[in-house]
Amino acid sequence: MxxxxxxxxxxxxxxxxxxxxxxxxAPDLIRVLNIVIKEDGLAPVNYDHARRHISYGAKALITDAYKTQGRAVSGERVSTLQAKLLELYADGIADHxxxxxxxxxxxxxxxxxxxxxxxxxxxxxxxxxxxxxxxxxxxxxxxxxxxxxxxxxxxxxxxxxxxxxxxxxxxxxxxxxxxxxxxxxxxxxxxxxxxxxxxxxxxxxxxxxxxxxxxxxxxxxxxxxxxx
Structure with a gap:
């Protein structure tokens, strides 16, 4: 109706x-996402795929990056990476x-x-x-x-x-x-x-x-x- x-x-x-x-x-969020997941040996994410997930927040972006690349990640590790991502993002929030x-x-x-x-x-x-x-x-x-x-x-x-x-x-x-x-x-x-x-x-x-x-x-x- x-x-x-x-x-x-x-x-x-x-x-x-x-x-x-x-x-x-998206350019700045995905830029810092790729920086933090590189710590665990992940490859850069597919830009268009990650872009669609931005509205769900930093934690979801990180979790999806691991899932997409077939990697398991603990909630504690996601929280640690989220804190790093937000810190990096704040430092260059409007670079791109x-x-x-x-x-x-x-x-x-x-x-x-x-x-x-x-x-x-x-x-x-x-x-x-x-x-x-x-x-x-x-x-x-x-x-x-x-x-x-x-x-x-x-x-x-x-x-x-x-x-x-x-x-x-x-x-x-x-x-x-x-x-x-x-x-x-x-x-x-x-x-x-x-x-x-x-x-x-x-x-x-x-x-x-x-x-x-x-x-x-x-x-x-x-x-x-x-x-x-």
């Missing part, structure tokens, strides 16, 4: 996922990561139209905020809320409400690229817009987004469709 949403009017609270939606962080095409221009245009922009990410806030600062994007957002900034991260709908600063579903749109985004949006009873260029192990047509886009430049027209 098709989900029904309240009629949307006026300036919106636009809640954005970070990795795979606003910023292509860049906003996806059109992101800066579109965000600027949406803000000028009066929409409120926030970030709701399952990336820890202590990494999300420096990343956006390095890219000169911090001032675009009224709030940047990471996974450890809330009691429960996406798909908990309260993660969205915390980011936008209210719980009025008639004013909120979730923009992301994966299952945590669509599930959180459904739980909050707000529409979701999915970027098909993002990071997802599940085919995008199976994620249940309200609207799916191929390019970030299509976002303004998608928002018009939602507010008619």
């Amino acid at each position: 098709k989900q029904k949403f309240e009629t949307m009017r006026g300036p919106l609270s636009l809640c954005f996922d970070l990795d795979g939606t606003l910023v292509d962080t 990561s860049r906003p996806f095409p059109h992101v800066r221009k579109i965000l600027d245009g949406l803000a000028r139209k009066g929409h409120d922009l926030s970030v709701c990410t399952n990336k820890p806030g202590y990494l999300a905020r420096p990343l956006l600062a390095e890219l000169g994007m911090t001032d675009m957002f009224s709030a940047i809320v990471g996974s450890e900034d809330v009691p429960n991260k996406k798909p908990d709908p309260n993660h969205i409400f915390e980011a936008v600063g209210h719980n009025d579903p008639s004013r909120i749109v979730m923009i992301g690229d994966g299952a945590p985004d669509t599930l959180a949006a459904k739980a909050a009873n707000v529409p979701s817009i999915l970027m098909r260029y993002g990071y997802s192990t599940t085919p995008f047509y199976q994620l249940g987004g309200t609207i799916m886009l191929r390019c970030f430049s299509q976002l303004p027209s998608a928002l018009i469709r939602l507010t008619r």
Whole structure:
């Protein structure tokens, strides 16, 4: 059954996922992943395969790298490598990561139209905020809320409400690229817009987004469709 949403009017609270939606962080995450798994003699991972798993976090990336190469690894070892990966990542968080095409221009245009922009990410806030600062994007957002900034991260709908600063579903749109985004949006009873260029192990047509886009430049027209 098709989900029904309240009629949307006026300036919106636009809640954005970070990795795979606003910023292509795969180059730096996979770079440091290859560094840490090399300690145990693993070969560099397949880039496209690992890219799809980024939304599940550093521990999942490491575990999948061992599984893919037919190697067993203990939970204790994964935790050790995760700590090293995050340390290396923090030291070069924006060495190769860049906003996806059109992101800066579109965000600027949406803000000028009066929409409120926030970030709701399952990336820890202590990494999300420096990343956006390095890219000169911090001032675009009224709030940047990471996974450890809330009691429960996406798909908990309260993660969205915390980011936008209210719980009025008639004013909120979730923009992301994966299952945590669509599930959180459904739980909050707000529409979701999915970027098909993002990071997802599940085919995008199976994620249940309200609207799916191929390019970030299509976002303004998608928002018009939602507010008619």
